[in-house]
Amino acid sequence: MQLYLPIAEVSVNIFLLLGLGGIVGFMSGMFGVGGGFLITPLLFFIGIPPAVAVATGANQVVASSVSGVLAQLKRKAVDFRMGSVLLAGGVVGSAFGVAVFARLNTLGQVDLFVQLSYVLFLGLVGTLMFQESVRTLRRSKHAPVKRSRQHGWAHKMPFKMKFRASGLYISVIPPLMVGGFVGFLAAIMGVGGGFIMVPAMIYLLGMPTKIVIGTSLFQIIFVTAFTTVMHAVTSQTVDMALALLLILGGVIGAQVGARIGVRLRAEQLRILLALLVLAVCAKIATDLLFRPSEIYSLSGVLP
Amino acid sequence: MIRALVLLAMLIAAPALAQEERIVLGLSETRVSITADFQGSEIMIYGAVQRETPQPDGALGVIVTVQGPPTQVMVRKKERRFGIWINREKVRIGRAPSFYAVATSGPLERVLSETDNLRHQISIPRAIRAIGISAQAENSPAFIEALERIRRAEGLYAMQEGAVRLTKGTLFRTDIQLPVNLTEGDYRVRVFLTRDGRVVDMFEDRIGVQKAGIERFIHALAHEKPLIYGLLSLVLAVVAGWSASAAFRFVR
Numbered sequence: 001m002q003l004y005l006p007i008a009e010v011s012v013n014i015f016l017l018l019g020l021g022g023i024v025g026f027m028s029g030m031f032g033v034g035g036g037f038l039i040t041p042l043l044f045f046i047g048i049p050p051a052v053a054v055a056t057g058a059n060q061v062v063a064s065s066v067s068g069v070l071a072q073l074k075r076k077a078v079d080f081r082m083g084s085v086l087l088a089g090g091v092v093g094s095a096f097g098v099a100v101f102a103r104l105n106t107l108g109q110v111d112l113f114v115q116l117s118y119v120l121f122l123g124l125v126g127t128l129m130f131q132e133s134v135r136t137l138r139r140s141k142h143a144p145v146k147r148s149r150q151h152g153w154a155h156k157m158p159f160k161m162k163f164r165a166s167g168l169y170i171s172v173i174p175p176l177m178v179g180g181f182v183g184f185l186a187a188i189m190g191v192g193g194g195f196i197m198v199p200a201m202i203y204l205l206g207m208p209t210k211i212v213i214g215t216s217l218f219q220i221i222f223v224t225a226f227t228t229v230m231h232a233v234t235s236q237t238v239d240m241a242l243a244l245l246l247i248l249g250g251v252i253g254a255q256v257g258a259r260i261g262v263r264l265r266a267e268q269l270r271i272l273l274a275l276l277v278l279a280v281c282a283k284i285a286t287d288l289l290f291r292p293s294e295i296y297s298l299s300g301v302l303p
Numbered sequence: 304m305i306r307a308l309v310l311l312a313m314l315i316a317a318p319a320l321a322q323e324e325r326i327v328l329g330l331s332e333t334r335v336s337i338t339a340d341f342q343g344s345e346i347m348i349y350g351a352v353q354r355e356t357p358q359p360d361g362a363l364g365v366i367v368t369v370q371g372p373p374t375q376v377m378v379r380k381k382e383r384r385f386g387i388w389i390n391r392e393k394v395r396i397g398r399a400p401s402f403y404a405v406a407t408s409g410p411l412e413r414v415l416s417e418t419d420n421l422r423h424q425i426s427i428p429r430a431i432r433a434i435g436i437s438a439q440a441e442n443s444p445a446f447i448e449a450l451e452r453i454r455r456a457e458g459l460y461a462m463q464e465g466a467v468r469l470t471k472g473t474l475f476r477t478d479i480q481l482p483v484n485l486t487e488g489d490y491r492v493r494v495f496l497t498r499d500g501r502v503v504d505m506f507e508d509r510i511g512v513q514k515a516g517i518e519r520f521i522h523a524l525a526h527e528k529p530l531i532y533g534l535l536s537l538v539l540a541v542v543a544g545w546s547a548s549a550a551f552r553f554v555r
Contacts, residue, residue, distance in 0.1 A: 004341040004483065006514065006521040011341060011483040059536050066544030071551075112389045225537050232533025236525045240536055241339075247540055251547030288387040295381040296449030297390070 007239035008052045014245060016046065021060065021246035025253025028064040029071060030261040031198070031213065031273045036061045036191030036224070037122065037280060039246065048242070050111075055231035055238045056246070061192050061224040063247040064254045065217045071258035072214030079165035079211050083218040085172050086197070089179025090186070090223055097187025098230070115284055117189050122281035125199050130274035132203070136267045166207045166215075178204060183223060192220035195277055202270075209266040325353045326496050326506040333508075335481060335490075336515035343483040346510065349476035352496060358472060364407065364414025364497035365467045365475045368425060369510070371402030371459075372488035373432075378446040394439045394446040398432040401486045402459050406466040406477040416500035423495065423502060427451050427460050458482040485512055 004011045020042050024035035036057050043053035072078055104113050159172045178200045186193035194216050201212045232238040261269060331347035348367050376399045382391040405425065407414050415425060424430050428447060436443040454460040459482060467477040489509045496504040514522050525532045 002340065002342060002483075004337060004339055004518060006518040007525055009484060009486065011343075059540055062537060063540035063544040066541050067547050068544075070545065070548035074552075225540075228537055228540075229530070229533040232525070232536060233529045236529055236532075238525070238533060238536050240521050240525070240532070240539065243536060244539060244543075247543045251543050254544075255547060255551040288389075290388075291383070292381060292388055294449075294453065295388070296446065296453065297379050297381070298450060298453055299377045299379065 003241065003245075005048075005239050005242050007237065008048050008056075008242055010047055010049075012046060012048075012242075017242065017245040018249035020046070021064075021249025022253040023249075024060070024246075025064045025067070025250030025255075026257040027253075027276065028061075028194075028217075028250070029068045029254035029257025029259075030264075031194075031257075031269065031276075035064055035194075035250075037118070037189070037195055037277075040191065041280065041284070048239075049237075051235060051237045052239050052242070055228065055235070056242045058192075058224045058227040058231065059238055059243040060246040060250055062221055062228060063243075064250040065192070065221045065224065067251045067254040068217045068258060069214060069221065071255060072217060075210075075214075075262070076165070077210050078214035078218050079163055079207070080215075080218065081161070082163045082166055082168075082175060082201075082205075082207070082211075083215045085161070085175045086179035086182075086215070087219045087222055089176040089181075090183030090193075090219060091226070093180035093183030093185075094187045094223060094226065096180075097184040100184075101188050114189055115288055117185065119281055119285045119288065121185065121189075121196060122277050122284070125196060126274050126277035126281055128203070129199055129270055130278065133267050133270040133274060137271070163207075166205075166211050168205070168207065170205070174205060179219070186223055187227070192224045194220050195273075198273070209270070213261070323354060323356050323359060324496060324498075324503055326494050326504050327351045327353050328492075328494055328506050328508060330492065330508060330510065333510055335485070335510060335512045337485060337487070337513065337518055338515050339518055341483060341518075343485075344481040346479045346481060347476060348479060348492065348494070349474075350494065350506075351474050352472065359498065361499040362409075362413070363469065363472050364409055364495075364500070365469055366408070366411075366414060366425060366495040366497065367406045367467055367477050367479070368430075368491075368493045368495075369402070369404045369479045369481075370400045370430065370491045370493070371486055371512075372490075373398040373400045375399075376450060378450050380440070380446065380449075392440040394433075394436050394443055396431060396433045396436065396447070396450060399450060400430055401488075402481070402490065403427060403430050403454075404461040404463070404479050406463045406479060408465065408467040408469045408475065410464050411462075414497050414500060415495075415502075419497070419500065419502045423493075423505070425495065427455075427462055457484065459484070481512075487512055487514060 001014045002011045003014050024039045027038060028035040039057040039060055040053050043057060044050055069078060160169060161172050162169050182193040182197045185196060197216045198212055201207045201216065202209060228238060328350035335344050376396045377393055378396060379390040379393045381388045411426060420426050420429055428451065431447055431450060433447055440446060451460060467475055469475045490512055492508045492510060494506045495502050
């Protein structure tokens with residue numbers, strides 16, 4: 001069954017969209033990533049114009065994150081205090097990122113920059129997570145090791161705050177910095193930033209994996225909500241019909257994903273996420289490295 | 304939903320003294336509505352050649368063109384630099400039709416002379432208006448060829464030689480396929496009558512392509528009240544997310 005999309009101005013199969021939304025929602029519920037880094041390239045692939053794909057992807061991520069947060073909330077796996085601190089940093093970083101993006105746009109190299117950032121960050125994060133998880137899995141086969149509480153640099157800084165849900169008593173400066181950095185990248189790459197936020201919270205802030213997912217989703221809701229409205233106002237590229245179909249598939253997928261996520265062990269969860277991130281990275285890298293079938297491309301010019 | 308609209312009466316009224324042959328034209332539709340289930344559309348263009356005098360000598364030809372609203376287009380070319388493929392050269396094309404279909408009654412070089420092609424901008428490369436592009440890149444004609452190639456592959460440009468059926472040198476008809484990825488606007492329909500490749504008469508009409516129903520409502524809201532539209536999209540997302548969660552709790 002085909003549907004003509006009012007903003008994207010293309011006709012696509014309804015079930016294809018529901019399926020895409022479902023897959024991405026499933027990932028989102030399971031791993032606590034918004035799924036923006038998956039939905040946007042997938043939408044390009046089925047022929048949605050890039051500008052519409054980025055903006056509408058953000059809208060879909062809002063819905064799947066809300067659904068995911070609610071599922072995590074029941075298990076008390078959201079640290080609101082930490083989420084708010086990260087968000088405060090995120091808003092500042094995002095505003096800075098939007099400015100850099102506009103500057104790159106005038107230079108005409110946004111696509112390349114976005115692709116390179118995807119390859120760099122997905123590759124880096126994926127490799128680190130994969131190595132770490134494999135090491136942990138191997139170790140836990142012999143003897144169960146307790147999560148070590150590092151008393152490193154995050155504990156020596158001023159402005160300490162108690163994050164009870166995460167079991168941490170650290171300075172607010174590192175979370176603010178992490179939030180800001182992720183917000184900046186999110187604005188440039190057009191994603192929620194969960195795939196960077198999740199490992200940053202685990203490895204830099206030392207938060208427990210189970211809390212990380214809910215907290216990451218919590219702050220992604222606000223970052224992507226901001227992005228959606230910005231795109232709707234500045235470029236009118238949010239396609240409501242497209243978003244609604246992706247959301248319908250996505251919210252169901254997110255619930256299923258969250259259920260399955262509970263049954264898996266934290267290390268297994270991390271290994272799966274790492275493999276997924278690496279797969280997307282490899283796909284984008286090959287697009288850059290191999291000669292494209294059509295070396296010319298068309299784009300509209302705003303009058 | 305074929306609304307036949309014949310413009311016979313209007314045409315006969317026109318004083319035809321200078322020309323011996325005139326075109327009388329009909330369109331199967333004068334409006335195309337893009338609704339949610341829009342699958343593309345086919346327009347039948349038909350007509351007749353009207354003569355006051357006996358048929359003159361020379362090979363008769365009919366050319367039909369349908370042209371969507373023109374826009375500026377940026378064509379970029381990728382090149383390999385430092386091992387990766389990146390956009391390097393670019394050419395800005397002043398006016399390229401968003402849709403362009405040509406149907407002829409025979410091979411184009413037989414039914415149309417190069418001079419009249421230039422004058423009326425009939426063939427696809429002629430319909431793309433690219434002035435002053437040679438300064439923008441090396442081998443700039445390749446960029447126009449690329450534009451034509453890409454749009455042809457998307458079904459937006461079409462060249463159908465021999466697709467106009469001409470009966471007894473008087474009646475003609477052809478079908479033009481409108482693809483699903485149409486842009487809104489006025490589509491210009493031109494019909495040329497040629498004798499030995501020389502254009503002896505030309506007739507022009509328009510087809511309005513518009514979104515309709517819920518498509519129209521969404522599109523209008525997004526462009527006229529963008530903030531409300533953005534917030535509405537958000538509310539939709541939040542409500543959908545919450546209700547899915549609630550529904551699952553209920554199921555369990």
